[in-house]
Amino acid sequence: MSKGKTTLAIELPLPAEGSAVTKQERAYLAIREAILQGLLHADDRLPSTRVLAQRWGIARGTLESVFERLQLEGYILRQVGSGSRVSAMIPDSYLKAVSGTRPPMPAPKTSTRRESNSTRPTAENRAQVGVPFVARLANPLLxxxxxxxxxxxxxxxxxxxxxxxxxxxxxxxxxxxxxxxxxxxxxxxxxxxxxxxxxxxxxxxxxxxxxxxxxxxxxxxxxxxxxxxxxxxxxxxxxxxxxxxxxxxxxxxxxxxxxxxxxxxxxxxxxxxxxxxxxxxxxxxxxxxxxxxxxxxxxxxxxxxxxxxxxxxxxxxxxxxxxxxxxxxxxxxxxxxxxxxxxxxxxxxxxxxxxxxxxxxxxxxxxxxxxxxxxxxxxxPAFLRHLRRARQEYQTLRDIVLDTLHTHAPGRYRISGEHAGFHLILWLTAEQDEDLLIKAAKQVGLQLQPLRQSCHQIQLKPALILGFAALTRAQAKSAAIKLAQLLNTPRPSSPGCAADAG
Incomplete structure (x- = not known):
């Protein structure tokens, strides 16, 4: 297989229906496993989603979602004009370990007798439901x-x-x-x-x-x-x-x-x-x-x-x-x-x-x-129904915070880590003083956690960990407006992330 040319990925079989529920999941597994097993190598170019759609009988939109997921996970790189290429580097020892059929996980040597009738929040955090912007806390109201x-x-x-x-x-x-x-x-x-x-x-x-x-x-x-x-x-x-x-x-x-x-x-x-x-x-x-x-x-x-x-x-x-x-x-x-x-x-x-x-x-x-x-x-069905409901609500709360900050404090911050979870990172500009901002936020009922508290040796620019999951929609809106007002107030420059988290 020559590097940089279209590979034989179109010949890869889709996994059997029993191994994945949807065609999207089967297409994802086919490409991911080909990379992990060494059939596709770093810098190999994948066929277009149009070609794969014809070969596998899958809607092109479905394959676009598959490619986006593979790129998000770091298996492939997509660039306009040059197509999609494998970006993951597979160590040789890993390839040796997965050569042939991967054996199932062996059972531990413990009792498997069947019975008949077949994380993180501290006590302090548990009392802070509804306080913006406490991080890593689920919403018990859901x-x-x-x-x-x-x-x-x-x-x-x-x-x-x-x-x-x-x-x-x-x-x-x-x-x-x-x-x-x-x-x-x-x-x-x-x-x-x-x-x-x-x-x-x-x-x-x-x-x-x-x-x-x-x-x-x-x-x-x-x-x-x-x-x-x-x-x-x-x-x-x-x-x-x-x-x-x-x-x-x-x-x-x-x-x-x-x-x-x-x-x-x-x-x-x-x-x-x-x-x-x-x-x-x-x-x-x-x-x-x-x-x-x-x-x-x-x-x-x-x-x-x-x-x-x-x-x-x-x-x-x-x-x-x-x-x-x-x-x-x-x-x-x-x-x-x-x-x-x-x-x-x-x-x-x-x-x-x-x-x-x-x-x-x-x-x-x-x-x-x-x-x-x-x-x-x-x-x-209650468990998966709850997860869907919670995921939708947390995404809504996240969007309220992001949209409000964008409306009321454009250009005064940068956001990262917002694609998942209960919190995101808000990076401050050079004009803002982190300590003064945290002190001012406390006076208006906002609890801001500086990123530096999680740092030990790494040096990072001033940033805040913003939790949004344990809020109502009204609280998220109101808190984001308050934060935007604070961000709009010019502050003196301050040092970056502390070297020692304490």
Whole structure:
């Protein structure tokens, strides 16, 4: 295959209907897997959407959506006049690992007895619903208490004596079945119920992994800027933190020399916390390659992947983890409400068994009633209906903030990271003083979080993390007008992002 010429992609078969629900998903998988398996190489030119539409019998508009998604994820690059080319660089060791048919994920050596009757917000944040612009907080008004209570009541009415006193340590089987089904259908992860562990949330899962993997003096690679609460978890485990900078493609391991002694890397690839960057396909594969070569682990924190406003939620890093190096952590605390305290963890089998043994030792703290109620909620149409409703409402709130700022303070800021999640980044101009702006905002009822609080070694320009999800539409409008008025007030110049987050 010669570089720069149209490839034989038009000969690629579409996956069978059973492997993907829609033609759009099948076309996406056909091109993505061809890249990951080395059939298409970096700089190879793809056929046009018109040619592929004729070959596969798919509407051209559908293929345009597929190509846009592949570009968003970093697999291809589209340029007017020169077509679409493969941009992802696939490490040789990854290609060797995926040569032939990718084996299914093996089951951990744990009990799989079926039972009968088959993240982030702090206590302070939970009291701040409706306060602009608190970040990373779900809107509890979007889930009807009566609907949630009805599922809890039905689940408890059918509970058996066995479930009341002897639920498996891994979590209620019925909930693990629903989580595994959700991950297969919506996150692209090939898993079964026996692979899932139920936790109190993402940070709880990360703490379990840290206790099993790390010993004093071990190195952990974390994102910079990143999520300080998780960084503290690793530090309390005795680890030495290595701060990898974030650029437009995500985490950059090449900026950190001497990574051979690093035991663990923690990443937020779908919507980097806090910058909102999507980790490119090349960086994802480089990260997997690094973990394989150095016998290291990767923790994937998938904290808000349900809420992507430009396309379907992006596939998880775990979905291409042919080398079994990724520990996947997710939570319902942002998908539903923050005080639910229910999450899940998916680890490669050897590590799964270590985590489960520790879980047995420290004791469980996830109540069976909440687990059975959530399983009933997920089994019904209510769960996906809620996600659709929440996604639409959060997008509306985001648009209100963006449109209002654009109307009332044009040219006074720059926005990034707005394509997904509960927050966006507002970059200040050189004329504005960040500290004075935050102080003035507090006086009019706005809580602004400076990006510098998430920085450690990286130097960034002054910026604010604006959360919008936990507001009403009226609050979002009013708060954005207040912020626009503050942005319009000229301020003296100030230094950039602090070198130490404190």
């Amino acid at each position: 889930i009807a208490p009566t609907e949630w209570a009805a599922h809890l009541q039905r689940a408890m009415a059918a509970i058996t004596p066995e479930q009341m006193c002897s639920t498996e340590t891994e979590g209620a089987w019925v909930l693990r079945e629903q989580v595994a089904r959700y991950l297969r259908n919506h996150r692209g992860i090939d898993c079964q119920a026996e692979h899932v562990l139920i936790t109190n949330g993402i940070r709880h899962g990360i703490d379990l992994v840290a206790r099993c993997v790390l010993k004093a003096g071990d190195q952990v690679c974390v994102e910079d800027p990143g999520y300080p609460a998780v960084h503290r978890t690793f530090a309390q485990a005795g680890a030495s933190l290595r701060y990898a900078p974030i650029d437009e493609q995500g985490i950059d391991l090449r900026a950190l020399p001497n990574m051979v002694n690093c035991r663990l890397a923690y990443v937020t690839p779908a919507h980097q916390s806090p910058l909102g960057v999507i980790m490119s396909a090349t960086r994802r594969l480089e990260l997997l390659d690094w973990a394989q070569r150095h016998d290291a682990w990767i923790i994937e924190d998938d904290y808000d992947s349900e809420f992507n406003y430009h396309s379907a939620p992006l596939p998880a890093l775990k979905s291409i983890d042919s080398m079994q190096r990724v520990v996947y952590c997710g939570s319902f605390n942002q998908a539903l409400f923050s005080n639910l305290r229910l999450g899940y963890l998916l680890a490669p089998p050897p590590l799964h068994n270590q985590i489960l043994a520790l879980w047995h030792t420290v004791g469980r703290s996830v109540g069976v009633s909440e687990q059975l109620g959530l399983a009933a909620f997920m089994r019904s």
